[in-house]
Amino acid sequence: MAKIYVLHENDEWTDHLTKRLEELNLPFELWHLHEGTIDLSSVPPEGIFYNRMSASSHTRGHRYAPEFAEAVLAWLERHGRTVLNGSRALRLEVSKVNQYMALDQQGIRTPKTIASVGKENILAAAETLNLAPFITKHNRAGKGQGVKLFHSVEALKEYTQGEAFESPIDGITLIQQYIEAPEPYIVRHEFIGGKFLYAVKIDTSEGFELCPADACKIDDNNNQPETSGEKFQILEGYNHPVIPQYEAFLQENGIDVAGIEAIQDKEGNLYTYDVNTNTNYNSDAESVAGVYGMLELARYLGEQLNK
Template sequence: MKKIYIIHENDEWTQPLIEALEELGAPYESWFIHEGHIDLTETPPNGVFYNRMSASSHSRGHRYAPELTSTILAWLEEHERLVLNGSHALDLEINKARQYTALQKAGIRTPQTMVTVGKEQMIEGAHQMEKPFITKHNRAGKGLGVQLFQSVEALESYVNSNEFEEPIDGITLLQQYVESPDSTITRCEFIDGKFFYAVKVDTSEGFELCPADACSIEDQFCVTTENTREKFQIIENFADPIIHKYEKFLKDNGIDFAGIEFIQNNNDEIFTYDVNTNTNYNSDAELKVGQYGMKQIAKVLNNYLQKLD
């Protein structure tokens, strides 16, 4: 029996999609990828395979989930199975440096970024950056490792302290700091390669910006009596020429589902800084406008399934 197979490592993030598939009556199977084994001489089952592996899997104790997923995707693709967000999408998900080179190739502006390995090289590289600048992990997710520095001396003090957080792949990025006049970024969501909606995200409390409801609670991004500013707000009727560039970028890189984030500076210049191929949605923001990402993804997956031989 052909099914929709969901490849992931986070049950909380996947549950809204499962509920949407059950609402449609679509057959599915959850492949939780953490540890396991795979016989490469076997033939994979028939179906639609949706890869939702996350770059932040190591932060949940699933250190080698992306590596195992990479092998599984190669196996599926070798057998010509329909894989959405396949091998190349995963490669970009877990490597921000490759994201930036791919974005630049597509004519999409990114912040100045320097790739560093080793503390001494990080400090040396910082001398070549405009100040202030930020650090971020090459393999991250949720804004892990993002910190703002006003000077090389501040970075040096940090990397030589016990507070320094070693990136999981050893690569730290130094990046131009782009200041938003209202402390927000914009996240554009794409489903089946097409623009779905844009979300304005409040960054005033930090950069760990996973929009999933579980993350919102965990990272205290919910609205409280002390902070009445909404963290996630869908922008109705959003339109900008950047959308067409993003759609072409996704098509050229084999990405079917993604959230792409950009920031605008005081001169309204757009800098694109992140591509999330494991995209999540905020239910409170969606409820206000009646648009539901996971329900739309479920419909797309089911449509692909129905077209399979």
């Protein structure tokens, strides 16, 4: 019997999807790719395969999950299985450099960025960028890892030489132009089946932790999910000219499901800075707007299975 196979490494982020799949009575099976084996001479089962591997897997102790996922995807694609968010999507998920190059090829504006390896080269990159303020971020990250704002190269030097320095999991630190928005928010554009679903306005006044998943809403006192959904607001009637560009970008790169984040500066220029192929949705914001990403995703997976 053909099924929907969900490839992932985080049960907490997958629970919302499985509940929707059960609600629609769709046959599915979860493949947790933190570890395991794969017989390359075997033939994959029949069905469709949806990749939800995350760039931040190493923060949950799943250091090699993306590498194992890439091996599994290569096996599935070799046998012609229907794979949603396949190998190309995974390569973009785990590398912002790959994201920016793919966005640039599609004519989509990204912030000026210099990739660097080694603390001395991080400082040299900041000097070459010659912009203040600027930010650092990890090339392979997720959950705002390594994102810090600096007003001078000297401040960056103190950081790189101090105990608080965060070493990127792949060794690549990005030095990036800081885009100052007239109001403290960014917009995340959600796509399912390569088509625009909705846009959510995300308040950035409290920092760069912008993960929309319920599991990411952490209270500093008790580590429990917060109850307020005001940080995330789905925008009714949103219709930005960048949407067709994003859809073309997704089609060109074999990405079926994604959240794309962008920020607008004081002059009205829109900068795209992150593509999340393991996208999550904020339940509080969705309940207010009456639209549900995981339900739409489950329906889409069901349609693909029926094909």
